[in-house]
Amino acid sequence: MKAKTTLGGAMLMLASLAATAAQPADFLARFEREARQADGAFAASPARGEAWFQARHGREWSCSTCHTPDPAGRGKHAVTGKPIEPMAPVANPERLTSDRSVDKWFRRNCRDVVGRECTPAEKADVIAYLMRVGS
Amino acid sequence: MQAKTTRDSRRNPVRLALFAAALALGAPAMADDDDDNRRAPMSPAYVEECGACHVAFPPELLSRRSWNAVVDGLAEHFGTDASLDAQALATVRDYLDAYAGRRSTDGANGKPLLRITDTRWFQREHRAGEHGLRADTFKRAEVGSAANCGACHRGAADGSYAEREIRVPAPGVRANITAQGRTQ
Numbered sequence: 001m002k003a004k005t006t007l008g009g010a011m012l013m014l015a016s017l018a019a020t021a022a023q024p025a026d027f028l029a030r031f032e033r034e035a036r037q038a039d040g041a042f043a044a045s046p047a048r049g050e051a052w053f054q055a056r057h058g059r060e061w062s063c064s065t066c067h068t069p070d071p072a073g074r075g076k077h078a079v080t081g082k083p084i085e086p087m088a089p090v091a092n093p094e095r096l097t098s099d100r101s102v103d104k105w106f107r108r109n110c111r112d113v114v115g116r117e118c119t120p121a122e123k124a125d126v127i128a129y130l131m132r133v134g135s
Numbered sequence: 136m137q138a139k140t141t142r143d144s145r146r147n148p149v150r151l152a153l154f155a156a157a158l159a160l161g162a163p164a165m166a167d168d169d170d171d172n173r174r175a176p177m178s179p180a181y182v183e184e185c186g187a188c189h190v191a192f193p194p195e196l197l198s199r200r201s202w203n204a205v206v207d208g209l210a211e212h213f214g215t216d217a218s219l220d221a222q223a224l225a226t227v228r229d230y231l232d233a234y235a236g237r238r239s240t241d242g243a244n245g246k247p248l249l250r251i252t253d254t255r256w257f258q259r260e261h262r263a264g265e266h267g268l269r270a271d272t273f274k275r276a277e278v279g280s281a282a283n284c285g286a287c288h289r290g291a292a293d294g295s296y297a298e299r300e301i302r303v304p305a306p307g308v309r310a311n312i313t314a315q316g317r318t319q
Contacts, residue, residue, distance in 0.1 A: 080189040081279015111216040
């Protein structure tokens with residue numbers, strides 16, 4: 001019983017750590033800043049982000065396979081069929097508000113879709129696109 | 136802590152009778168059946184880390200050995216990268232370790248099974264004919280896969296698989312999918 005209580009406490013701590021508050025614009029700024037270290041003239045482009053999000057990159061899936069071609073709509077996991085809440089902040093205010101979540105999912109999803117981690121430029125473009133959806 | 140909540144066997148006369156019969160016959164008390172197991176409390180961390188691509192599966196459905204093999208292989212998890220950072224990994228491993236099923240879920244080759252759907256228990260409970268299941272039910276668009284528990288078990292997102300909550304969607308109906316569409 002005692003061990004379980006401690007375990008539960010550790011989980012609660014972990015869950016609250018995950019909730020670092022941030023805004024979508026913070027991520028855009030961060031990835032643009034990182035991208036400018038390689039290319040001083042870099043500016044994020046929603047149009048480039050959209051094309052990249054919808055396209056496949058040499059593997060089976062695109063981002064839109066799970067998140068659907070309309071990021072304001074509800075997606076569906078390609079393997080399990082489980083629904084995925086909308087990706088665009090306009091449709092889902094919880095999106096792009098947690099460092100931990102954004103870093104975790106970019107890492108995983110980019111490896112699945114592109115076979116490597118995404119570059120800061122790719123991430124900045126995708127975020128610019130997601131922020132533009134519905135506005 | 137987790138009060139042993141009302142089990143279906145207490146409510147459903149048919150199951151109750153079967154259970155009593157099994158006991159009377161000295162059968163191994165349906166030990167790998169859902170009615171027998173402790174029910175693990177759903178932990179927010181487990182749901183957050185393991186409940187995004189699929190529902191957070193009840194930990195008692197696989198043995199400790201199986202869960203350890205699953206956790207060791209997260210970087211290539213059934214075709215996707217499900218890797219976790221070290222801290223989250225340790226938390227998830229501890230949770231699964233604490234609440235894993237007590238029955239072996241090794242396969243015929245002696246290796247631990249990795250999929251709940253490959254276990255004898257799952258296959259028995261989900262064979263065609265049970266609860267209106269048909270051979271093609273899991274392949275239907277409204278279901279997607281046998282890992283999409285929430286397509287039929289409307290309480291799956293909360294860790295509840297009570298019989299009365301089962302609704303197998305009719306072909307072409309999407310309604311029940313919303314039941315587990317919540318993100319954490």
